[in-house]
Amino acid sequence: MISLQNIQKQYGRLKVLNGVNLELSGAGVHTILGPNGSGKTTLIKILLGMVIPQKGEVVIDNKIVNGKWEYRNDIDYLPQIARFPDNLTVIELIEMIIRLRKKPNRSKELIQLFKIEPFLNQKLGNLSGGTRQKVNLVLAFMFDSRIIILDEPTTGLDPVAVVHLKELIRKERLKGKIILVTTHIMSFVEEMADQIIFLLDGKIYFKGTNEEIRARNNSKNLEHAIATLLEVHNA
Amino acid sequence: MLNILRYSFFDLMRSRWSYFYFAFYLALGFALLFLNNSLPKAIITLMNLIVVLTPLIGTIFGVMYFYNSREFTELLLAQPIKRSTIFMGQYLGIAGSLSMSLVLGLGIPFLLYGILLSGEIINFMFLLIDGALLTFIFVALAFILSLYNENRIKGFGYAILMWLFFAVIYDGLFLIFLLVFENYPLDKFSLIATMLNPIDLSRILVLLKLDISALLGYTGAVFQQFFGTAMGLFLSTFTLILWCLFPVGIILRICKKKDF
Numbered sequence: 001m002i003s004l005q006n007i008q009k010q011y012g013r014l015k016v017l018n019g020v021n022l023e024l025s026g027a028g029v030h031t032i033l034g035p036n037g038s039g040k041t042t043l044i045k046i047l048l049g050m051v052i053p054q055k056g057e058v059v060i061d062n063k064i065v066n067g068k069w070e071y072r073n074d075i076d077y078l079p080q081i082a083r084f085p086d087n088l089t090v091i092e093l094i095e096m097i098i099r100l101r102k103k104p105n106r107s108k109e110l111i112q113l114f115k116i117e118p119f120l121n122q123k124l125g126n127l128s129g130g131t132r133q134k135v136n137l138v139l140a141f142m143f144d145s146r147i148i149i150l151d152e153p154t155t156g157l158d159p160v161a162v163v164h165l166k167e168l169i170r171k172e173r174l175k176g177k178i179i180l181v182t183t184h185i186m187s188f189v190e191e192m193a194d195q196i197i198f199l200l201d202g203k204i205y206f207k208g209t210n211e212e213i214r215a216r217n218n219s220k221n222l223e224h225a226i227a228t229l230l231e232v233h234n235a
Numbered sequence: 236m237l238n239i240l241r242y243s244f245f246d247l248m249r250s251r252w253s254y255f256y257f258a259f260y261l262a263l264g265f266a267l268l269f270l271n272n273s274l275p276k277a278i279i280t281l282m283n284l285i286v287v288l289t290p291l292i293g294t295i296f297g298v299m300y301f302y303n304s305r306e307f308t309e310l311l312l313a314q315p316i317k318r319s320t321i322f323m324g325q326y327l328g329i330a331g332s333l334s335m336s337l338v339l340g341l342g343i344p345f346l347l348y349g350i351l352l353s354g355e356i357i358n359f360m361f362l363l364i365d366g367a368l369l370t371f372i373f374v375a376l377a378f379i380l381s382l383y384n385e386n387r388i389k390g391f392g393y394a395i396l397m398w399l400f401f402a403v404i405y406d407g408l409f410l411i412f413l414l415v416f417e418n419y420p421l422d423k424f425s426l427i428a429t430m431l432n433p434i435d436l437s438r439i440l441v442l443l444k445l446d447i448s449a450l451l452g453y454t455g456a457v458f459q460q461f462f463g464t465a466m467g468l469f470l471s472t473f474t475l476i477l478w479c480l481f482p483v484g485i486i487l488r489i490c491k492k493k494d495f
Binding site: 011045048049050051052069070071072073075077079081084085086087088092096097099100101139 | 238239242245246247249250303304306307309310311312313314315316317318491492493494495
């Protein structure tokens with residue numbers, strides 16, 4: 001179970017998160033939605049310990065993990081921007097992360113799935129954006145961790161890879177994992193999300209299922225529901 | 236940490252710039268030896284270059300590497316690794332690979348020239364150790380500046396300013412101070428002022444070792460007089476090591492609080 005308690009974060013004068021409380025207990029796909037600059041990535045990074053909040057606690061399995069690092073053994077993370085050291089080759093990077101984690105992995109299977117065998121011995125600096133994102137996905141999914149965090153996973157991917165990604169996420173969900181995804185793509189949310197968390201101006205405005213959010217805003221589709229939510233709160 | 240150190244090290248060792256740096260020292264070593272045709276003269280010329288050049292290269296590489304590997308650092312931060320391990324690994328990787336370029340680049344020509352058979356081997360070793368220490372110090376200082384500055388242009392600017400300060404401006408201020416207060420006893424002041432600048436300090440270290448401290452004029456004479464050669468050597472080496480450890484401590488402190 002993941003629980004964020006009264007998380008507050010500001011950069012200088014800019015308040016990014018304003019007392020966020022969030023509990024993710026069940027297995028399934030939890031998506032964080034929100035306009036640009038609403039604090040989605042910051043929230044995820046606080047969960048991972050990459051950003052340090054001014055206030056609040058991150059609790060995983062009833063243990064406060066702020067400032068700790070061992071808990072990240074249970075987390076797989078896909079960062080938003082896929083950029084790596086230019087001079088390493090793809091296979092070297094993958095092997096390095098495997099060596100760091102010292103856990104069983106399924107990199108071979110994922111390399112096949114995303115068809116990056118031809119690039120394994122190329123330097124990361126020479127790869128296209130989409131191929132980098134595929135490498136990024138291999139790194140994120142290769143350990144069988146209980147918690148998976150994906151920050152804008154579909155960025156730069158071709159449609160075939162997106163289909164594979166969705167299949168992969170479905171399989172992981174069936175294994176009973178907690179999957180946390182931020183995205184801008186509504187169709188992805190409608191298709192995949194078990195729970196939607198709507199973040200605006202550093203606060204959670206809505207938490208519930210796709211049906212609930214539509215019912216509450218009398219909308220036919222999710223896009224419309226989100227737009228209504230935004231209008232109501234900006235007015 | 237060894238893992239990160241290894242990868243940072245190999246990442247740098249494979250970049251064009253490391254080769255360039257290595258080739259530069261190689262060429263410099265050969266050129267000096269064959270132009271001077273004398274080991275002690277070559278070593279003294281090298282010393283003058285190394286005390287200015289290694290800090291410059293350490294500073295530039297440190298800043299460049301830090302900013303270029305930002306995304307990679309983020310990738311590592313999401314792994315189950317302690318923050319201090321990540322930064323120490325990267326730091327030692329850069330400083331280590333730069334020091335290796337220095338040691339190999341200069342070592343090869345001097346070995347071929349027959350340094351092992353001459354009496355200058357100890358002095359030469361000192362020169363290399365001094366260059367390596369300066370590399371470690373200035374890479375650490377560059378890391379601190381880059382940790383403080385999100386903006387890489389700013390970080391780069393400050394880093395170059397820092398180098399300029401220690402390599403040039405500091406000495407100028409020092410001289411002005413000595414001139415203005417020439418009627419007062421300045422022995423202690425100049426001693427302390429020298430210790431506060433790693434470049435000056437390593438210059439003195441090498442001069443003391445080469446036993447030509449008279450060349451340095453006032454400060455060298457003060458060092459010689461106060462400590463004698465052996466004590467001066469020990470003290471300046473010790474202070475240089477402190478100069479390494481102190482910035483590393485600051486890096487560890489900043490990296491604990493920093494957001495990525």
